Amino acid sequence: MLNTSDIMETINMIQNENLDVRTITMGISLLDCADSDIDKSCEKVYNKIYRLAKDLVKTGENIEKKYGIPIVNKRISVTPIAMLVAASGGDPVKYAKTLDKVAKAVGVNFIGGYSALVQKGFSAGDRELIESIPRALAETEFVCSSVNVGSTKAGINMDAVKLMGRVVRDAAELTKDRQCIGAAKLVVFCNAPEDNPFMAGAFHGPGEPDCVLNVGVSGPGVVRAVLAKMPKEAKLEEVADVIKKTAFKITRMGQLVGSEASAALGVPFGIIDLSLAPTPAIGDSVAHILEEIGIEQCGGPGTTAALAMLNDAVKKGGVMASSAVGGLSGAFIPVTEDAGMIDAARSGVLTIEKLEAMTAVCSVGLDMIVIPGDSSPETISAIIADEAAIGMVNSKTTAVRVIPAIGLKDSEELEFGGLLGSGPIMKVNTKSPAVMIERGGRIPAPLQSLKN
């Protein structure tokens, strides 16, 4: 029997608290599309993606209508393209253009997987692909790119880190007349998950099935709203408990949508990614949750502890609600996509150093941070190395998505619009890490015992 308050609660969540399913992402393996002729390979890629994903958007829309729940994004992730480049050779940007074309044809809003996994070293195709990323992102609209430069088991490939500093800068440089958008579609990972449905870091790992449907749920607004109703003197375990219960409900909705979509498309259901993904919309902010827990402004002392609790409670609630949880699963802290973070960054309360500490306790990393346009490639590399080290040592996923604001003055802001939001330029420490970055080589994998 349905009861009135449950019904009204759900409707209120959707109507007033921005509850939505953030993304249904179809993962497609392209391993069987590899051909020694790059043009043939591209043709096979186009045909396979089109065949499997042509009904994805329509199916998503039908589910939205049936349940009255917004499914904000429909997306595709594919096998890291470096693997196809290894077989075909040729200019990797051809693949990017193929992906862009098929994304447009099936109507998805992003396609991820212009990627390379180089945590231990470069194999055939990897270097070519990485070098081509700035051009690929500048010449396409929907393609997203990611590179995994480290892992707990392999250590950090510092040659790749060095390369990525320049690639990030070039990606921004080539798109400087479009708010440096190239860099906003490029993520550098440590311990990248193979089943992540969220962009820009989604790719379809080589260990995944041929085709699979992953779902990313969201709902920072809902969590904030329930916390706002709690008395200020409620103990933290009670706060954690309320977050857990809310995460459970949100995830159950994602599970329903995911299983419905996978049945309709005839594709196995992969995982639910239990992330609190903020949007620039008022009330849909992770920073505001932290402030609701009792931090005056996000970035102040206590932020890391509050975030650690939030992140853990979301996972605990969500795990029981779903048959399979995976991806990144946690609270996202992308600065430009979160109204509360933008305010905190503008006022100077939130700094990159504090964000770095926050990434040690939450998914995912230094995300959507606008940095000065004159930041050197070495500095960007060193930021990547710091973040990868946190991920490597703590056996967690970390990532860097920084956007050098090429040609902008310190007081100016980048405006991406839509879900990517906008943000002020954050200060970066200018002491030079050049000698360390120039060394290159590899940081060995860390010891997994004697943990202190």
Place this chain on the structure above:
Amino acid sequence: MKAVITVIGKDMVGILARVSATCAESNANVIEVTQSVLQDYFAMIMIVEVDKMNCELDELKKRLADNVPDMIIHVMHEDIFNSMHRI
């Protein structure tokens, strides 16, 4: 299969009549209705059987919105409530 219709807004004459008439027109069988009016605020939840309906759920929502303007109307499949609020 059941769906939940909710209608919220300022109270006026004939809301229930118009909603039920629209359901009848769409061949949706009304199973249960709860309604309350607090001051001027009208809130109604109606559970309807939708198996034999002559249109899709979102079409029913459109018809309701046309017939009962100025109210906030949701038409949602019951599974969403069951999965969110039942273990």
